[in-house]
Amino acid sequence: MKVAVIGWELPPAFSGGLGIHTYNVFSIVGKIIPVDIYLPDMGYSFPQYPFNVRTVKIKSGIAGSVYSHVTNFIEAVNDYNDRVVENFRPEGVALIHCHDWITFRAGIEIKKRYRIPLVVTFHSTEFDRSAYFNPQESIMKVEAEGASEADAVITVSNLTRDIVAHNYHINPDKITTVYNGVKASAYTSGIKFRRERQVLYFGRITSQKGPKFFMEMGKKALEYENNIRFIMAGTGDMLDEMKAYAYNHGIQDKFYFPGFVDFQKAIEYYKKSSVFVIPSVSEPFGITVLESMVSGTPVVMSRTTGVGEALNNALKVDFWDTDVMSSYVVSVLNHRSLMETLSLYGKYEGMSFTWEKSAMKTLEVYRSVWKI
Incomplete structure (x- = not known):
């Protein structure tokens, strides 16, 4: 058989x-x-x-x-x-x-x-x-x-x-x-990193994944707080457009585009970031959400991310609503109790998958x- x-x-x-x-x-x-x-x-x-x-x-x-x-x-x-x-x-x-x-x-x-x-x-x-x-x-x-x-x-x-x-x-x-x-042990073991005021996007940089909404969210968040760093990790046909967006809006020093990252570097980004944002227009599942959660990183996700239907310990928003998205990011960065709650309970929930x-x-x- x-x-x-x-x-x-x-x-x-x-x-x-x-x-x-x-x-x-x-x-x-x-x-x-x-x-x-x-x-x-x-x-x-x-x-x-x-x-x-x-x-x-x-x-x-x-x-x-x-x-x-x-x-x-x-x-x-x-x-x-x-x-x-x-x-x-x-x-x-x-x-x-x-x-x-x-x-x-x-x-x-x-x-x-x-x-x-x-x-x-x-x-x-x-x-x-x-x-x-x-x-x-x-x-x-x-x-x-x-x-x-x-x-x-x-x-x-x-x-x-x-x-x-x-x-x-x-x-x-x-x-x-x-x-x-998700294989949680890969993200819970190994080197521990100090959390930074860093917001992470990790995935293909294509229209499906909503990278432009991440850029818009970042621009609005910087109007509240100037000491935030944004990482857009990945490659795709919209990468040059996103770099141009950062340059044209004068925020290129706040955004970092490392391109393709290997497994170990991805874990480092998860562990160092204080918020993970997935603004996908349509995401059938979203394994990166689980990877972030088991790493202890709070998640802000679009409602059109499939795994979100089974999650309670992540902040959910319409992919186009960058005003709410940016307010969620700033709130997590500035409220320690919110960050710790999402980190702890998100980690437990992520490990159940x-x-x-x-x-x-x-x-x-x-x-x-x-x-x-």
Whole structure:
């Protein structure tokens, strides 16, 4: 009784939450049932995992051997799906599990060809990625077909479940929400840092994540308090625009843009910051929220951040309301009791989200498909 997982990224070759989810969930599931994970061969070597990695060579849409050298993403995705179908090994496979639209086409074809049940997970939707501005119809078509053809659908939040159910006309009873987790020990152990009057943004700098609202919030907060430092960590197509915003408003000395940061540096930023702000226009889950909370850093988050539906110890605001957002940030910085309360109770709450829970919930979905 083997599960064939069709994915796109896995540490050390990953760029976001999908890779983190794949590693953590299937490291646990793989100790219970055999798991094959199909991935694009981008020239990386993988350590010994509790699951079997099967790499598939992509021949179109790439110019090199790493993810950053993808020259035509759609072309590379289509070629990858074709190659997975060609190289798929059905022996002993009792279930296929696909992650996001980039793998759905292969999963649908394999299901039809070998009559194997299909589970798909939506880590995000095209509506999220486009921030509801001009979503690509071709991708929405793949997402709709994947949700329709699947025997069961998993979403990372009820927010995403409702988007899938409403926009793709899927019976909500077919959809199960499985929250992501966090490996708390990575953030609670190690070096302790002194908290600074520092406000952190950490994530891709794209319209979906609302970086402009972070900049607007920072500008307004500086009108109250001048001794605040803002860090916008990450890369994305709006990075230069955000730098220009800081320069044009004369606050460039208050904002720091370190670009991509590695795991250890990210932990340092979490531990040193006094407030973490996630102003996403549409965030299906938000693993960075949990990382911040278990680090003891208070969180100000948009109401359209999926994990917020399950949290009580974070300050929530509409992503566009930078007046309230800035007042929350200044209040946390200036009221020690508020900061300590959010830090302590947020840490306890964040630690309740574990990858073990995510893995067991995923296995429950498998069992419902297998009907055992």
